[in-house]
Amino acid sequence: MRVSFVDTHTHYAHKRFDSGRDEIVNSLVDVDVLAVIEAAIDFESNLKMKFICEKYSHVYMAVGCHPNCVGEMDDYKYQKIVELMGYSKVIAIGETGLDYAKNKSEQHIQIQKKWFERFVLLAINTNKPLIIHARESYDELIKILQGYELSECPGVIHCFSGNEKQAIELIEMGFYIGVNGMFTNMDMDSDVCQALKIIPLERVLLETDSPYLLPKGAKGKRNTSANLKFIVDKLAELRGESSENISRVVLENTKRVFTKIGL
Numbered sequence: 001m002r003v004s005f006v007d008t009h010t011h012y013a014h015k016r017f018d019s020g021r022d023e024i025v026n027s028l029v030d031v032d033v034l035a036v037i038e039a040a041i042d043f044e045s046n047l048k049m050k051f052i053c054e055k056y057s058h059v060y061m062a063v064g065c066h067p068n069c070v071g072e073m074d075d076y077k078y079q080k081i082v083e084l085m086g087y088s089k090v091i092a093i094g095e096t097g098l099d100y101a102k103n104k105s106e107q108h109i110q111i112q113k114k115w116f117e118r119f120v121l122l123a124i125n126t127n128k129p130l131i132i133h134a135r136e137s138y139d140e141l142i143k144i145l146q147g148y149e150l151s152e153c154p155g156v157i158h159c160f161s162g163n164e165k166q167a168i169e170l171i172e173m174g175f176y177i178g179v180n181g182m183f184t185n186m187d188m189d190s191d192v193c194q195a196l197k198i199i200p201l202e203r204v205l206l207e208t209d210s211p212y213l214l215p216k217g218a219k220g221k222r223n224t225s226a227n228l229k230f231i232v233d234k235l236a237e238l239r240g241e242s243s244e245n246i247s248r249v250v251l252e253n254t255k256r257v258f259t260k261i262g263l
């Protein structure tokens with residue numbers, strides 16, 4: 001049986017795809033990838049993603065600003081992001097979140113929190129799912145999210161890197177868990193792998209975070225959505241399930257979270 005995929009987190013707008021983008025994005029259908037969701041990195045990326053969405057029918061986008069880039073945000077840029085939401089292919093808010101791995105200064109953490117909460121509110125007010133980036137910040141992130149009246153299906157924790165307890169707390173809040181190639185290079189008894197082993201399959205989404213995080217077994221330097229298969233196979237091995245079943249269930253999950261894709 002042939003199964004189809006949606007790559008729920010990509011960065012084809014990244015300059016690493018300035019050469020070869022056309023060929024890679026156009027050939028996704030040949031590797032059974034029906035659609036991809038581009039996530040914002042810095043402010044500029046929002047504008048570049050729109051350009052790419054206009055060019056390719058199967059590319060959708062999320063607007064926002066990655067926590068490591070929020071230092072450049074201001075009210076004017078925020079307003080521009082809000083205006084972009086009128087575009088029909090904007091189907092989510094993200095990346096947004098808290099990343100304490102790179103810069104732990106109190107000042108940077110405060111700036112990250114301020115913008116994260118602004119984007120959470122924007123998602124609530126516009127009824128769009130969140131694409132959340134969290135690194136070394138899970139407990140604080142969960143605490144912040146608990147302070148809001150979230151919808152039944154508030155979004156996805158992309159590139160999940162927390163533990164079992166944190167995964168369960170997020171799932172209980174309605175979130176889905178984004179799984180990419182990162183865990184394929186980890187010890188099977190690591191916290192992340194143990195969490196991915198026990199979470200309900202009905203709450204898993206698949207992504208590559210392309211061009212980053214090349215999964216184990218994949219060739220080349222730039223990660224692309226064609227490598228989703230390596231992630232599924234490794235997840236199947238970890239959970240003792242079939243790759244076909246995982247792909248089938250995850251596609252249904254994707255339709256529930258990103259209703260605007262219209263698959």
Ligand SMILES: [Zn+2]
Pocket residue numbers: 009010011039095209
């Ligand atoms: Zn990303």
